[in-house]
Amino acid sequence: MIFTSFNFLIFFPILAISYWATPIKYRWVTLLVASYFFYININPVFVLLLAGVTLSTFIFTRLIDSTKIELKKKKYMIINIIMILLPLFFFKYFSSFNNGIISFLETNNLRWPLPEIHLLLPVGISFYTFMAIGYTIDVYNEEIESEKNIGIVALFISFFPLILSGPIERANNMLPQFKTHKTFNYQLFIQGFKFILWGYFMKLVVADRIAIYVDAIFGNVSKHNGTSLLMASVLYPFQVYADLGGYSLIAIGVANIIGIKVMQNFKRPFFATSISEFWRRWHISLISWLTDYVYTPLSFAFRKYRISGIVLALMITFIISGIWHGAALTFVAWGIMQGIFLSIDALTNKKRIAFETKFQLNKKIWYRFIGMCITFSLFAVSQVFGKVTFINDALNVYLKILTDSGPLFIGTPSTLIFIIAGLILLLLKDFTDEFFPSKFLLFENNFKLIRVLAYSSIIIIILLIGVFDGGQFIYFQF
Amino acid sequence: MERTEITNVLTAIFRKILAKDTLILSDNLTANDVENWDSLTHMLLISEIETEFSIKFKLKDLNKMRNVGDMIETIISKL
Numbered sequence: 001m002i003f004t005s006f007n008f009l010i011f012f013p014i015l016a017i018s019y020w021a022t023p024i025k026y027r028w029v030t031l032l033v034a035s036y037f038f039y040i041n042i043n044p045v046f047v048l049l050l051a052g053v054t055l056s057t058f059i060f061t062r063l064i065d066s067t068k069i070e071l072k073k074k075k076y077m078i079i080n081i082i083m084i085l086l087p088l089f090f091f092k093y094f095s096s097f098n099n100g101i102i103s104f105l106e107t108n109n110l111r112w113p114l115p116e117i118h119l120l121l122p123v124g125i126s127f128y129t130f131m132a133i134g135y136t137i138d139v140y141n142e143e144i145e146s147e148k149n150i151g152i153v154a155l156f157i158s159f160f161p162l163i164l165s166g167p168i169e170r171a172n173n174m175l176p177q178f179k180t181h182k183t184f185n186y187q188l189f190i191q192g193f194k195f196i197l198w199g200y201f202m203k204l205v206v207a208d209r210i211a212i213y214v215d216a217i218f219g220n221v222s223k224h225n226g227t228s229l230l231m232a233s234v235l236y237p238f239q240v241y242a243d244l245g246g247y248s249l250i251a252i253g254v255a256n257i258i259g260i261k262v263m264q265n266f267k268r269p270f271f272a273t274s275i276s277e278f279w280r281r282w283h284i285s286l287i288s289w290l291t292d293y294v295y296t297p298l299s300f301a302f303r304k305y306r307i308s309g310i311v312l313a314l315m316i317t318f319i320i321s322g323i324w325h326g327a328a329l330t331f332v333a334w335g336i337m338q339g340i341f342l343s344i345d346a347l348t349n350k351k352r353i354a355f356e357t358k359f360q361l362n363k364k365i366w367y368r369f370i371g372m373c374i375t376f377s378l379f380a381v382s383q384v385f386g387k388v389t390f391i392n393d394a395l396n397v398y399l400k401i402l403t404d405s406g407p408l409f410i411g412t413p414s415t416l417i418f419i420i421a422g423l424i425l426l427l428l429k430d431f432t433d434e435f436f437p438s439k440f441l442l443f444e445n446n447f448k449l450i451r452v453l454a455y456s457s458i459i460i461i462i463l464l465i466g467v468f469d470g471g472q473f474i475y476f477q478f
Numbered sequence: 479m480e481r482t483e484i485t486n487v488l489t490a491i492f493r494k495i496l497a498k499d500t501l502i503l504s505d506n507l508t509a510n511d512v513e514n515w516d517s518l519t520h521m522l523l524i525s526e527i528e529t530e531f532s533i534k535f536k537l538k539d540l541n542k543m544r545n546v547g548d549m550i551e552t553i554i555s556k557l
Contacts (some may be wrong), residue, residue: 141541276516291517299517300537303525308517346518353497353514 002252019258022212026180028155034362038160046122049087053117054154056083057132061139077140077318081133088129096327124163130289132157135171137293143170161254165247167285169362182259193257195249195442201458202246204466206422210239212415218387225406229397236387237380268430273371277339315339334385340377418465484550491526495519505547
């Protein structure tokens, strides 16, 4: 069951009504039952993994809290992290590793005892595993006390709005919310609907429409010229933003309707003027998770090497981020590119700030605009590695963009027209939210008529030009 | 070392690392309030503080520093 499916449109209202009708004390039970039902609906077998990760996390976090001996605490934390990483490694990486060895040995006329394996990735495993690891480390770091009720831990790890693609939430935000006896919050309830509406717009009108064009081009790189590949490469970052950003807004909105506040996952990323700022605005829940649980311990360990230690920590963190997205060399290359961009950013940071302050460049619109264009271009270049299957394909795309110009592939003209129309609307909203947060309000306008018109227009746009037979959300594969 | 003295030394370190000559530290100041105080410069600050005060932080100390005030308290506990 996914957010854009008909089943979800039936499931969610029933759940929301049952949730608010349940006596306050047992609302978490309703949510837990609904979350497991939601997950079982996707693939019943994988629920065993989810339950296993939950049980292991519950037992070991309780054990961490039960001892005062530091060494034992550390041992329990490490055991749990290994326990819950094992299924992730097995399902996500084992087949690639195994099949890689087979093809390597075959080229040398050698045989590998295992057959070629293709495993189905349990959906959401990369997300709930990270949430469980984060909780375990937080308990070890004494940031949060271990939860005594296994049902609440199970709900945290399986919470249905977040389980498939995040936002990757933290225990210190979620556990208290599941345990407090909340009354109905009308503002949050309405806010939830607004997020869901805009999320559907992003996904169905923007992301899935761009996908038609981008997939046509990237699906057949050899047949298309550099101009069309350039167009697809420019559009792809917008597609990912509208896809994961749209998904995240629906997830946050669904949670809001049942009174739960969830962290923001995107903050108008294309208005970032540097790559470091970009990564504070893009997939915030993953990047802040990696910052807290990977980058900070690493850079702390390497701190005596000062800036070199930071560069090393950055490189490792982003390579891990790449591998988290998938077991392919293209993702490693993607991670290395981000690491290099951020390292250059970090190394030149001080001089750049001094230069900008001296000439008061930060307030100049043209300077900020150039910064945004450079940041976007760097990201778009790296995203080619996120889209293709092999490194050679990405290099081929770059080569063609630089050398093989020609007429732009149009396909069905309406596709490009709807893409441009959707993008203008999306970026216009982001633009006003970024630079004029209290002006040009539509959804938040004081006049009810304007609000109603704004909602109605978005619903009509979704129904008229939304793509309803589009695929899954991009991040389900990760 | 007095608290004010620690604050003065810290101010010099912050100004140097964050390239902000006029930065004034207060107990409630957090990374969100200062441009350029991010996860990258934070570790440079930590490393400089360790050298300047001849102390060693633990990773757990870092997680508990929510603002400059917490940072000063942690430094005092290590001196």
